[in-house]
Amino acid sequence: MSIKYEVRSNEKLGRYLVAAKDLKAGERILSDQPFVLGPNSDTSLVCFNCYLPLISKFLVCKNCAVAPVCPGDGCPEQFQKWHTQQECEFFRNLKLNKGINPMTMVQNVGSLLVLRAILKRDFNHQEWKVFMELETHLDRRRGSNVWEYYDNTVKFIQSLGILDNGQNKDLVQKICAAIDVNSFEVRGPPIPAIECAEILRGVYLQAALLAHDCVANTHISINDRNVLVCHASTDIKKGDIIYHNYTDALKGTTIRQQHLMIGKYFICTCSRCSDVTEMGTYMSSAICSKCKTGYVSKKADVWECNSCGKETEKTDIEHKIKCCSEKFEVINKKDEKDLEEYIKNVSLVLAPNHYLLLDAKQRLAGVLRDIINREPRPTKKVMRRKIDLCKEILPVLEVLSPGICRTKAITLYELHATMVQLSKKMFDGREISASAYVDELLNAEKYLKRSLEMLVIEPGNSPEGELCAKALEEYRALKLSMAKVMDAIHAQGKSYQSENVTEVSLHPEVD
Numbered sequence: 001m002s003i004k005y006e007v008r009s010n011e012k013l014g015r016y017l018v019a020a021k022d023l024k025a026g027e028r029i030l031s032d033q034p035f036v037l038g039p040n041s042d043t044s045l046v047c048f049n050c051y052l053p054l055i056s057k058f059l060v061c062k063n064c065a066v067a068p069v070c071p072g073d074g075c076p077e078q079f080q081k082w083h084t085q086q087e088c089e090f091f092r093n094l095k096l097n098k099g100i101n102p103m104t105m106v107q108n109v110g111s112l113l114v115l116r117a118i119l120k121r122d123f124n125h126q127e128w129k130v131f132m133e134l135e136t137h138l139d140r141r142r143g144s145n146v147w148e149y150y151d152n153t154v155k156f157i158q159s160l161g162i163l164d165n166g167q168n169k170d171l172v173q174k175i176c177a178a179i180d181v182n183s184f185e186v187r188g189p190p191i192p193a194i195e196c197a198e199i200l201r202g203v204y205l206q207a208a209l210l211a212h213d214c215v216a217n218t219h220i221s222i223n224d225r226n227v228l229v230c231h232a233s234t235d236i237k238k239g240d241i242i243y244h245n246y247t248d249a250l251k252g253t254t255i256r257q258q259h260l261m262i263g264k265y266f267i268c269t270c271s272r273c274s275d276v277t278e279m280g281t282y283m284s285s286a287i288c289s290k291c292k293t294g295y296v297s298k299k300a301d302v303w304e305c306n307s308c309g310k311e312t313e314k315t316d317i318e319h320k321i322k323c324c325s326e327k328f329e330v331i332n333k334k335d336e337k338d339l340e341e342y343i344k345n346v347s348l349v350l351a352p353n354h355y356l357l358l359d360a361k362q363r364l365a366g367v368l369r370d371i372i373n374r375e376p377r378p379t380k381k382v383m384r385r386k387i388d389l390c391k392e393i394l395p396v397l398e399v400l401s402p403g404i405c406r407t408k409a410i411t412l413y414e415l416h417a418t419m420v421q422l423s424k425k426m427f428d429g430r431e432i433s434a435s436a437y438v439d440e441l442l443n444a445e446k447y448l449k450r451s452l453e454m455l456v457i458e459p460g461n462s463p464e465g466e467l468c469a470k471a472l473e474e475y476r477a478l479k480l481s482m483a484k485v486m487d488a489i490h491a492q493g494k495s496y497q498s499e500n501v502t503e504v505s506l507h508p509e510v511d
């Protein structure tokens with residue numbers, strides 16, 4: 001494989017990756033095995049071998065008699081195993097020499113990742129050296145709350161007697177810092193029956209060098225063997241910096257910056273962070289209380305309307321946003337009515353793409369999807385509402401996550417699915433002609449194809465990979481439906497003529 005990236009370094013970013021050649025959207029840039037993978041520092045008990053949660057009971061590894069592992073038939077075969085022979089031997093010696101017992105491990109599961117990183121020192125010296133060179137911001141952490149927070153981990157590791165005499169607790173703090181600053185969130189194995197997973201953290205030594213931008217040009221996926229693959233999400237020119245977004249693209253600038261400062265110790269100065277309109281989305285703005293049409297956005301210490309120019313005291317606007325945010329915390333986010341009510345009220349105060357509204361709209365689209373899938377005869381009103389919500393969310397995603405984006409792919413898929421269902425219902429009810437039905441299916445096909453273009457790079461065995469397989473099936477079914485309707489049109493001696501209707505969600509609401 002030709003070289004896709006080079007490592008550079010500068011004062012501002014430290015080390016970072018640049019494209020060594022022109023890269024096309026969807027092109028694979030790198031693939032990386034985890035240097036270390038494990039549970040979060042505040043996790044509840046997980047199996048040391050496969051990372052499934054251990055809820056009520058567990059066994060201990062037969063060989064070392066220390067590591068807590070899955071009860072019953074043991075860890076499911078298909079999951080990767082992390083309690084290595086070397087670790088097992090290490091625990092066995094600890095038990096023999098220091099009388100360590102399984103309860104010590106149960107109580108310190110949050111320090112397992114750090115322990116596993118230290119054990120790498122003896123078994124993979126080269127990788128350990130690279131790990132130790134990662135950015136840690138140790139001086140910024142020294143004496144802070146996070147330093148204190150990891151005191152328990154320091155004490156636990158010291159109690160195991162694995163640090164050489166000359167090594168002080170700074171080494172453990174450095175490992176904690178290297179993990180905090182450089183790790184990626186990794187989905188643990190799917191928990192049987194409840195279809196969700198523990199969130200783990202993994203350090204990937206190549207991917208750790210990716211610099212951050214709030215509008216990234218890469219797409220990261222991690223498969224069920226925990227291999228990280230980084231694709232270009234847009235075309236990247238040779239010499240351009242390869243960026244990953246360390247934070248959530250669907251949050252406003254203040255929240256993203258807080259997250260980056262607390263976890264990664266820098267102030268982001270990207271084009272989105274430097275633009276009060278957040279690239280024209282007005283994602284953190286409120287509606288102007290004077291002219292009622294403009295959006296007020298934060299400009300240094302005041303908030304200014306983009307239409308009438310009125311300046312509003314920072315405290316006034318920030319109080320309003322805080323109220324909307326607190327209200328969002330307490331509503332039932334699985335309830336259609338609560339979400340609709342919230343959207344209605346908050347739309348009077350905040351700009352239409354405000355991140356709180358977008359969050360509420362995404363959740364409402366999910367609730368409506370469940371209703372549509374559950375009900376034997378979902379109403380057209382519900383389907384139209386879901387279509388409208390997807391169409392409101394997509395343009396924002398298009399701006400903030402250009403090119404390949406997981407949320408966009410899922411939203412496009414959902415949009416297509418509901419368009420197909422709604423147009424079928426209307427055609428079956430003789431509310432639209434066969435040609436209008438074909439028009440609708442063609443529109444849905446466009447969304448589905450765009451979704452598929454993004455989903456194909458997802459690992460086959462991930463939830464998105466499974467969605468890709470489903471979307472492919474639906475693509476075939478859609479083609480078949482269109483062919484059948486066309487045949488029916490021809491059988492009547494007519495030909496298909498596009499009616500160029502606007503998409504069905506905009507038709508008058510008749511149920």
Ligand SMILES: C[S@@+](CC[C@H](N)C(=O)[O-])C[C@H]1O[C@@H](n2cnc3c(N)ncnc32)[C@H](O)[C@@H]1O
Nearest residue numbers: 012013014015134135182208209211212264266
């Ligand atoms: C995951 S590491 C990236 C690799 C790191 N530059 C190195 O040399 O090891 C994250 C750190 O890189 C730096 N960094 C990444 N993106 C940045 C950006 N957009 N602005 C400033 N610093 C950034 C910060 O120091 C951050 O804590």
